Amino acid sequence: MINIAIIGTGAISSSHVKGYLQFKDECKIVALCDIYPDKAHQKAKDYQLDVDIYDDYKELLNRPDIDLVSVCTPPYTHAEISIAAMNAGTHVLVEKPMASSLEECHAMNEAAKKNKRILSVVAQNRFTNPMMKLKQVLDTKLMGPIVHTQVDSYWWRGYSYYDLWWRGTWEKEGGGCTLNHAVHHIDIFQWMNGMPAEVTAVASNASHDNAEVEDISIAIMKYDNGALAQITSSVIHHGEEQQLIFQGKNARVSAPWKVKASKSKENGFPEDDPQLAEQIQQVYDRLPSISYEGHTGQIYDVLLAVNGKKDVLIDGKQGQQTLELITAIYQAANTGKTVKLPLTKEDPFFTREGILTHAKHFYEKKNVVENFSDNTITTGGKYE
Structure with a gap:
């Protein structure tokens, strides 16, 4: 026991x-x-x-x-x-x-x-059927090399969300939506697509002037082979639609699940490739569901x-890679410079002290409550 x-x-x-x-x-x-x-x-x-x-x-x-x-x-x-x-x-x-x-x-x-x-x-x-199946489909390489990935980590949190005593500060929460909400999708992204070579990013606080941290960020990532990825992290999106879309040279797949395959006409314009789409769909349909999500x-x-x-499945090294990507987004957004990966001890955002020194305060925290009477939360991840 x-x-x-x-x-x-x-x-x-x-x-x-x-x-x-x-x-x-x-x-x-x-x-x-x-x-x-x-x-x-x-x-x-x-x-x-x-x-x-x-x-x-x-x-x-x-x-x-x-x-x-x-x-x-x-x-x-x-x-x-x-x-x-x-x-x-x-x-x-x-x-x-x-x-x-x-x-x-x-x-x-x-x-x-x-x-x-x-x-x-x-x-x-990661422990959801849509994500487990998407990962296994990507591992087949039927889509061809991935050339673009779109990650929409859309959440919505009201103004009072950042009134909780530890939220909304660089010292105690460590960051905003990029770290504490999009971490789920950034983890899945690096698990499925690997770590990029460089990151460029911007961040802002558009709706929560009771928090030091960002409530939206947009990052562009580049791989050594020229492939690009974009990640939007947000707590200002009504509806909380969350998705990951992988565009391969031959086909696209995503969570929520969708497959689309195209091939080129003689003049370069697209036409459907139903055979490849059906092949990918059959792979997806044959995959067993996991017992616990x-x-x-x-x-x-x-x-x-x-x-x-x-x-x-997720050890400390995997967790570290996810935080490294998030840290690169923060460093790029705060310095206005493209950040090369991997990060080193010399990078200004490597340590907690460095983050506290260099991170921009969008606003200062205004309100503080010790606990909310309503402790119900949502955790996203439906992918429907």
């Missing part, structure tokens, strides 16, 4: 609780921790959990019986808590974003390596890894 502790009992922790409860034969939640103990007690009551409650994660980590912790705290605390947990001999599933800086990512991966512990970074949108799917993946049955 794998003993689970959850550190941080805010809104996203419910997805972890529900996930672990799906596997009662494999694991048991034995402890909850939050700096606001009343929240932890309420969470235990909501899910009828027989657990110990802590207000200090360091005290929790003194327990020798904890096998795996879910870190569901604000982003600026992820590195400290995850490293302490791994040093205490515990495996870690840490919420997105992995950390506030690439320097912290490196330290987390070093701790995982030194302690021979599993470090998995939440990217629950979202957080539950990733938790199942981590539990299998803890039991030695597989490697995690």
